[in-house]
Amino acid sequence: MNLLGRSLIAGKPGTTGGAVFHALNPATGAALEPAFCEASLPEVDAAVHAAADAFETSRLQPTEARARLLETMAAEIEALGDALLARAQAETGLPLPRLTGERARTCGQLRLFAAVVREGSWVDARIDPALPDRQPLPRPDLRRMLIALGPVAVFGASNFPLAFSVAGGDTASALAAGCPVVVKAHPAHPGTSELVAQAIARALVACGLPAGLFSLVHGGPAIALALVRHPALTAVAFTGSPAAGSALFAAAASRPHPIPVFAEMSGVNPLYLLPEALRERGAAIAAGLVGSFTLGVGQFCTKPGLIFAVRCEATDAFLPLLAAAVRAAPCGTLLTRGIRDAFEATQSAISQVQGLTLLAAADAAPDAGRTEGQPRVAWTTASTFLRQPELVRESFGPFTLVVIGDSPEELLACTRALDGQLTATVHGTAKDLDAAGSLLALLEQKAGRLLINGYPTGVEVSPAMHHGGPSPATTDARFTSVGTAALLRFARPICYQNFPAALLPPALQDGNPLRLMRLVNNVLTRD
Amino acid sequence: MNLLGRSLIAGKPGTTGGAVFHALNPATGAALEPAFCEASLPEVDAAVHAAADAFETSRLQPTEARARLLETMAAEIEALGDALLARAQAETGLPLPRLTGERARTCGQLRLFAAVVREGSWVDARIDPALPDRQPLPRPDLRRMLIALGPVAVFGASNFPLAFSVAGGDTASALAAGCPVVVKAHPAHPGTSELVAQAIARALVACGLPAGLFSLVHGGPAIALALVRHPALTAVAFTGSPAAGSALFAAAASRPHPIPVFAEMSGVNPLYLLPEALRERGAAIAAGLVGSFTLGVGQFCTKPGLIFAVRCEATDAFLPLLAAAVRAAPCGTLLTRGIRDAFEATQSAISQVQGLTLLAAADAAPDAGRTEGQPRVAWTTASTFLRQPELVRESFGPFTLVVIGDSPEELLACTRALDGQLTATVHGTAKDLDAAGSLLALLEQKAGRLLINGYPTGVEVSPAMHHGGPSPATTDARFTSVGTAALLRFARPICYQNFPAALLPPALQDGNPLRLMRLVNNVLTRD
Secondary structure, eight states: OOOOOSOEETTEEOSSOOOEEEEEOTTTOOEEEEEEEOOOHHHHHHHHHHHHHHHHHHTTSOHHHHHHHHHHHHHHHHHTHHHHHHHHHHHHOOOHHHHHHHHHHHHHHHHHHHHHHHHOGGGOOEEEOOBTTOSSSOBOOEEEEEEEOOOEEEEOOSSOTTTTSTTSHHHHHHHHHTOOEEEEOOTTOHHHHHHHHHHHHHHHHHHTOOGGGEEEEOOOHHHHHHHHHOTTOOEEEEESOHHHHHHHHHHHHTSSSOOOEEEEOOOOOEEEEOHHHHHHHHHHHHHHHHHHHTGGGGOOTTOOOEEEEESSHHHHHHHHHHHHHHHTSOOEEOSOHHHHHHHHHHHHHHHTSTTOEEEEEOSSOOOGGGTEEOOEEEEEEHHHHHHOGGGGSOOOSSEEEEEEESSHHHHHHHHHHOOOEEEEEEEOOHHHHHTTHHHHHHHHHHEEEEEESSOSOSOOOSTTOOOOOTTTTBSOTTOOSSSGGGGGGGEEEEEEESOOGGGSOGGGSTTOTTOOOEEETTEEEOO | OOOOOSOEETTEEOSSOOOEEEEEOTTTOOEEEEEEEOOOHHHHHHHHHHHHHHHHHHTTSOHHHHHHHHHHHHHHHHHTHHHHHHHHHHHHOOOHHHHHHHHHHHHHHHHHHHHHHHHOGGGOOEEEOOBTTOSSSOBOOEEEEEEEOOOEEEEOOSSOTTTTSTTSHHHHHHHHHTOOEEEEOOTTOHHHHHHHHHHHHHHHHHHTOOGGGEEEEOOOHHHHHHHHHOTTOOEEEEESOHHHHHHHHHHHHTSSSOOOEEEEOOOOOEEEEOHHHHHHHHHHHHHHHHHHHTGGGGOOTTOOOEEEEESSHHHHHHHHHHHHHHHTSOOEEOSOHHHHHHHHHHHHHHHTSTTOEEEEEOSSOOOGGGTEEOOEEEEEEHHHHHHOGGGGSOOOSSEEEEEEESSHHHHHHHHHTOOOEEEEEEEOOHHHHHTTHHHHHHHHHHEEEEEESSOSOSOOOSTTOOOOOTTTTBSOTTOOSSSGGGGGGGEEEEEEESOOGGGSOGGGSTTOTTOOOEEETTEEEOO
């Protein structure tokens, strides 16, 4: 693999780069070649201007061109072969089977969006034909559909070097909507990012589309802010920490012309264990829960980080099972030393909290040279939890906190104190759930996805998925970053009034040449 | 009519009010009885808390309850009879036929949203059935729909005392989505606001719904900001000036948990006159244009405030026709003295601009005692326009500016310099439009609604309407404040994973008991 160590601005390697950095292999501590150059501010400007120019020249092309681009990107990523997986493994410490699955998800996602674009009904076409004889005033002919916003900035996430990085869900959905993309590469996997960026550039050439539809820039906060503040940018997609996401949101909101920021900033994903379920299958729940909160070494935004149960015999019997499962869990290499240090700092802070007790840690000792995180579980009472809201901070890594309440009402009070979440999960038998109506109703107000008798890690890419939630889980609870609805983030309606047939886009023409499902006279139809 | 001169907090008159003010009749200058009390900060707090409580107890009711509420509101507003129109006329100076039409629009809007809620498919229900045998991993059962956000603040607009005020489009769409509403009354028509608020309160009683679903507060900027910053508020809808809308947006974005603000802040709504159209029907265009920019004394957010034409014989012949039509136009009472003073200040500033010439003013002199505005039209060259971007500021009132370019390319350059707009209009023959492809493509990027051979004033309330546009026309170009799609502003998706049938809301149950159009296995169907 030929890595240049440069940004890629509209298909061309960056030339005026800034600071130099190396990726580190977290499993060995070794610096990886080559060195990478951060982008310069003029390069950021060039990337966004190229995106704006490409948008103007390409946005009125048939949507088939976009579908082919997405499919060609998938093929070009697959054509990178094992070299992509090897580089991703070296940069992230993630195991090869996981990365193989993530590549399949990434390419499947691109092809799914191609299918959505090709089918086309996502543009929500609406036609109100003219009513020239209506009293007291005639109605004009009105036709409305969604069109692309314009250039979008995408921030690669550390924990999904393929599926939520350079050609991940944000890029796929933005391109599907018809928006050019400028990706700010995550500095933990610059080589993986460049390989995928080269694949996208090749796909653009193969499809005969403007190179400006995609750029990749390397850099830190200054580059990120310059990108978000660029006058020609129209939206931002981000997956990462609340601090970084909030900073981008604030920068976008204070622009002369504010733009939307879709920042997915994760949370603690509360999980409730109801008594009869614990009695019936406590051992299975202990195993499932440890599997979920240690999956990916606890570095999923949907990790269940807060477990609620009411004090009872079943809970007393469950805690030793949970402790045993944690003790048996393996340590794992975390994505970066920064994440490891933050995990240990949070664990150290938690250990100082009055009334909070370590329930178990993995028997295996973490290997510092391999940047390992050690699975741990602590517990506390609901009354302690209610007094110390700082306990609900996310600990990114293989840790979860059990909160034991004296009554269902006390757990409801804890739930009321929670901020917005991506997910909330309840384990219960039919009888348990019958008695949990208030809890389920409250959780609808707190989270974007509710699960019964499952685990929140594992996010399906499908039409009915919603990966989002009230602040601070995301900056915009009305949109999802996973699933086919994700492209709705990057579009806005436009209405054509009394347009001659010849000037209407195909989606709104009388004959329905694209065979879309449309709302005609307020009735959904393909006619 | 029994006016209390108080806020209405969850059905009860405010008691701890602040400063006292009177409405003024702009057509006479007379102060109108009774005095009105501004709300106190504790009353704002009580209103939002009552809304949050009412939301929790009512949001899981059948949607039929919401549809009935909207219809009952319409009936109660109609039952106010002529007294409502008389008060509105006294407070706004708007003529009775206009107010009669606006009441019909307001009640029609409420009934239209009732129909949308009753039909129900707006919740965008999506079902991905479980695939237990899928390899490498089974797919869980996923079901997604839109649910209400929570309490919404609505700011009444001065220029639509019924259709965009207390029971206007924002309130109707928020209640339709299932959100409680706290309206901040516009201080120019407090009596009209109270009458409508009492009608809503009666409708809630008649429908057996919690009084907290609606409150009305009087007050100025301090009350507005307290409302927007209230922790239990979840969204804001506003129609008014860029200064006020931007202040609310900034306050909402800087909350610990930011909330969406849908501020419609209008613009200059450019209108392009192409040569052949001017040649063929210059006189008709002059009449239509003057009718549009003086409609409602130029106080519509869709007023065409900027007219572009290329210098040619047809334009030379058109300008005298336009001037004659303006001279013949009547003066009209503006909504408030503040609006009159701002209009005169803008006119005075415009008259100082080098290279800008008054083309005509109405022959009739404005009557200061009747708070009248005098129709005026000025003209300038495209090169002057490009040098002085401050010319594009909206002048709220009966004024429009004609910009004459030397070439179509110069008008394209002017168009590129424009900010986002609600509307853009092109008058042209088929031949004109054939040559205007670049202009039309550019206007799609600048505006939310494009019109051919029409006038942008007059906004249809229908499924295909889009009343919105890129910043600064609105703070969120992705949503409309007029038409059935307006309720999408106040909802967010929620996803249920592996929920037992008994716990699913009716919209997502297997049997489709509500007969909704749903996306099942990625296919739209009522089955």
